[in-house]
Amino acid sequence: MIRGYPAGAVREAELPLLEAGQPLMRRAAAALAEQVRRRLDATRRAGGQAPRVLVLAGAGSNGGDGLHAAAMLREAGLDARAWALAENLHEEGAAALRAAGGTVTPLSALDAATTGEELARTDLLLDAILGLGGRPRVPEHLAPVLEAVRGSGLPVIAVDLPSFVDATTGQAAPAVLPAVVTVTFGAVKAGLLLGEGSHLAGDVVPVDLGLGPHLAATDRDVLRLEDADVATAWPRPGREDSKYSRGVVALLAGSAPYPGAAVLAASGAARAGAGMVRLLAPEAVRTLVLGRRPEVVGHPAPDEPAPDQGAAESVDIAGAGRSHALVIGPGLAPEDPRIAAGLAVLRGDVPAPQDLRAAVLDAGALGALAPGDRLDSGPAEVVLTPHRGEAERLAARLGLDPELPGPELARALATALGATVLLKGAVTVIAPRDGGPLLAQDDATSYLATAGTGDVLAGILGTLLAAGLPAPEAAAGAALLHGRAGRDASHGGRVPLVALEVAEHLPGVLAAILAGGPETTQGAR
Template sequence: MRSAHVVSVVREAEQALMARLPEGALMRRAAMGLAIHCARMLPRVHGSRVTLLVGGGDNGGDALFAGASLAARGACVRAVLAGRRVHPEGLAALRAAGGRMIDNGPAAASGAPGAQRNFGTHGEGGAPRALITAEARAAVLDADLLVDGLVGIGGSGGLREPYASLAVLASDAPAAVVAVDLPSGVDADTGEVPGEAVRADATVTFGTYKPGLFVDPGAVRAGRVSLVDIGLDPELPEADLVRPQAVDIARLLPVPSAEDDKYRRGVLAVRAGSDQYRGAAVLCVGGALRTGVGMVRYGGGEDVLSQVIARWPEVVGLHLDPRSSTDLGPGRVSAVVVGPGRGTHPANADELRALLESDVPVLLDADALNLVSSSVALTELVHRRGAPTLLTPHAGELARLLPDTDRAEIEAHRLEQATRAAKLYRSTVLLKGSTTVIAHPGERTVVNPTGTPLLATAGSGDVLSGVAGALLASGLSGQDAAMCGAYLHGRAAVLAREGAPISASDLLDALPLAVAEVTTGRPPGRA
C-alpha cells in the first residue's frame, strides 16, 4: 500500500523528528532527494538552465537548497522570488553556489521597468490581476527545467498573486515542471484545486504521500509522483488514506484450492436488467463470471433471462419478474447484486426491500441506489443492516443519496463526500469517477490507482458491479471487494485493447488477463 497522511499529522511527525536532528538537517535531506530527481529529468546537469519558483516558506527553502546542489554541478540556476520573504539559509546556499536571484515579489512586479502583465489572467472588470517582470518571464520560458517551490503543504484557499500568475505561466511553459512536495495550488489533504494551480510533469514528495496527490483534480496535476525517504516513518501513525498496489490486491484475491467446489468459491445472485435494459444483466453477470465466482444465479424477466442464458449458458437462471416476486431463488446464495438496469417501478422497491432484509451481503448500484434515495423506508433498512452493504454510485447518484448536495459538490470534494456517505449509510461506498474513492465507516479511505478515461463508456459500471459482487460472494469484506474490484476493472480497461478505446463488452475478455497479471506479477503473455 502507498500510504498518505494529512498535513496536521505530517507536521506533528516532522516536529518530533526535527527535535532529534541538527537544525536544518531535515530540509537538507529533502533538498538532496529533490536535487537527485531534478538531475534525472535533465539530459545533463552541466550547462542546463534550471529556474526555481520560490515562495517564502520551507517549500521555497527546499527548492533553493536543491538549486544550490544543481548549480554546484554546473547548472545555470535562477531563482524567481515570488514572496515578500525568502528562506535565508537556502538563499545564501544558492548564492554561494553561483545561482542568480530574480525578484518577482509584489513590490518588484508592480513597479519594475518592463514588467509584463498577467498574460490573459484578469480580475473583476477585466483589470489585470498581477504583474510579472520581463526578467522573471524570460527565466520561466527559456528554462530546461522548472522547479515549483511556490507553496507547500500548508497552502490552502487558492493561490494569491503573484503566485497564481506564476503558476499559470509555469504550466504553459515548454519546460518540464517538477513540483516540490505537491503542486502549488493543490490542497494537500483533499486534492481540491480552488483556483489556479501548477500542472507538474513530476512531483517529489517527502516523508509520506499526501492525500491530494492521489485524488483528482490534484492527482492529475501532480504527474509522476516520487517519494523521498527523510526518516519520517517511525513518527507516523496509521495512514489516513491508502492507494493499493498489485501485490496488495494479489494478497486478497481468492485463489481456488484443491478442496474448493462451486459453492465454496461463492454463489452470487444477480438482480439486474429489464426489458428496457437487457444488456445491463448480460454485462453484470459476465463481470462476475470472468472474475471467478463459483456460480451465478440470475433472476429476471423471461426475455432478459433468455438473453443472459444465450450469452452465459453456465448461469443458473430463474424466471423472476421483479414486479411480482421477491424470491431470492433456490439454493445457497453468498451475496447479491441488485440495481443495474433493473428499473425504478414501485414494485422494484419490494424486491429491493426483501434483499435488504436478508442476511447476505448486498451490492447496490444504479436503480437500486435511486430507489434508496427516494425512500425513507429503504434508507432505514440500509442503515440497520447487519450484513455487509456496498454502494457503488457515480457522482450524480451520490448527490441524490446525500441531502442538500449537488453533483458539482461531489466532484469538487470527492474524499469528503464519499466518507460522509459511508457514515450516513453505515456501508461501504465506492464512488466512481476520475478518481474512484472507497470509504467505510471507521476505516482508512482507499483510492484506486488504475482508473482510466477508457472506462467512461456505457455499461462499464454494470461490469464493475459484477466484478465486485463476485468478490463479495467469495467472502471478501465490502471494502476489500470494492478495492479489488475497482483495481481489476481499471486494469482490464487498459489490457482490453492495449490502451485503445473500448466498449464495456471488451472488459469481459480482459478481466481474466487482469486477474492473471495481478496474481502472477507478470504482464499478460509473458512466461
C-alpha cells in the same frame, strides 16, 4: 498499500525531529536533487551545455527545499537558478544557491519578455512555491507567471506537493501546474491521493525522512491499494475448491428497457472469477445473457409484481439457491420488484439465500433507498456504488448536503445508511461503513465514462465480495481492476472503449498483477 496522511499529522511528526536538530531540509533537498539528476542525465544542450533547471521558489520551507536542491544541482555541474515568487525567501536556501553561483530573480523583474526568454532556455521546472500550507487559491499577482509557465509546456517536478493543492483534501486551484513527478517528503500527503491532487501530482515519489515512528495511523488517513495488495489478497482456488466454495454471485439485473446491463454485470462477475453466476431476470433478459454467457445459471423473476402479490413477495431470492453475494440494481427501475425483494432480504424481513454474506446496491437500487433505511443490521455487508449524480440525489432524499466534496459525501452516506460507499469518479473514493480510513483509487481512464461500465464494475465487486474479501478492500480492488481494464481496453487511455471490452480485458490485467508485472497507471512509487 500507500497511506496518505493529513497535513496536520505530518507537521506533528516533524516536530520531534526538528526539535532534535535533525537536518530534514538538507535530506529533502538532496533527495529532490537526485530525482532531478536522474531525469536530466540524458539531456545535454547543443555545444555540450548542461541542462538548465528553474526553481519557482516561494517563502518558507518548501521554497527552502527547492533552493537548497538548486544549489546542490549547481555543485553537480547543472545550471540551476530560481525565481523568487515571494517577498521573503528562505534565507539559508537563497544564500546557498547564490554561493553556488546561481541567480535568484525577483518577481518584480519578470516582465513578459524576460519570462519568455528564461523559459525558452529551461529544460525542467521545480514547483517549490507552497507546500503543506498550500490552499486551493492562486494570488492574482502570480497568475501571469503561472500562465506563462503552463504555456511553455516544460516538465514540472513538484516539491512535496503541487502548489495551491490542499495537502489534506486534494482540492486544487484551476491554475495549478500539473507535475510529471511529485517528490514528497516524510510521508505521502492525503491530498496527493484525492480529487484533483491525485491527477496533478503525476507519479509520487516518497522520500523517507525518519518520520515513521512519529506517524500514527488514524481514520483520517487515506489508503490506496497497489498491485501487490491485490496479488496478496486475490482468492486463488485450491485443489479441493468447488464452484460453491469459490463464491456464488446472484444478479438481480436487466429489464426490458435495459437488458444489456445484465450481460455486462454477468460478464464482469464471470471474468473476475466467480465460481458461479446466477441471474434472476425475465425470460427475454435471460435469453440475451445466456446467448453471450452460457455459463450463467438463469432463474425466472418478474420485472413487475404479480397482481395478487406485493413487490417483495413476487420474487423468491432464497429459492434461487445458495448465493454468497447479491448484486441488485443494474438495468432496473427503482420500482422493480427484484429491488424490493432484495432490500427485504437485506433488512432481514424475508429469508436470505444460504451463505449470503454481502450485497451490492447499484443503479436502480440506489433510487429505492429512503430516509430511515439502515443496511447494517441484516444478514449481509452492503456496498453502494453511486456515481456523483446518484450520490447527490440519494443525499438529498436522506436530508444530507448533496454539495459536499466527494470524500465527505461518501462518508456521510456511509454513516447514514450503515453501508460501505464506493463513489465512482476520476478518483474513486471508498468510505467504509465503520468510519475507517477512506480508500482512493486512481487507476482509470476518462473513456470509462460511457454507458454500461458501471454494470461491469458491479459484477466485479460482487465476485470479490462473494469470495470473502472485506467490503472496503473488495471495493478498492474492484475499482483498481476495473480502471486498469478500462485503460487496457482503450489502449492506455488513447481511444474510446465500450463496456463489454472492459470485462474482456480483466483476465489480462489480472495475469499481469498476479505475475508481478509492471503497473500501467500513475501512482505512488
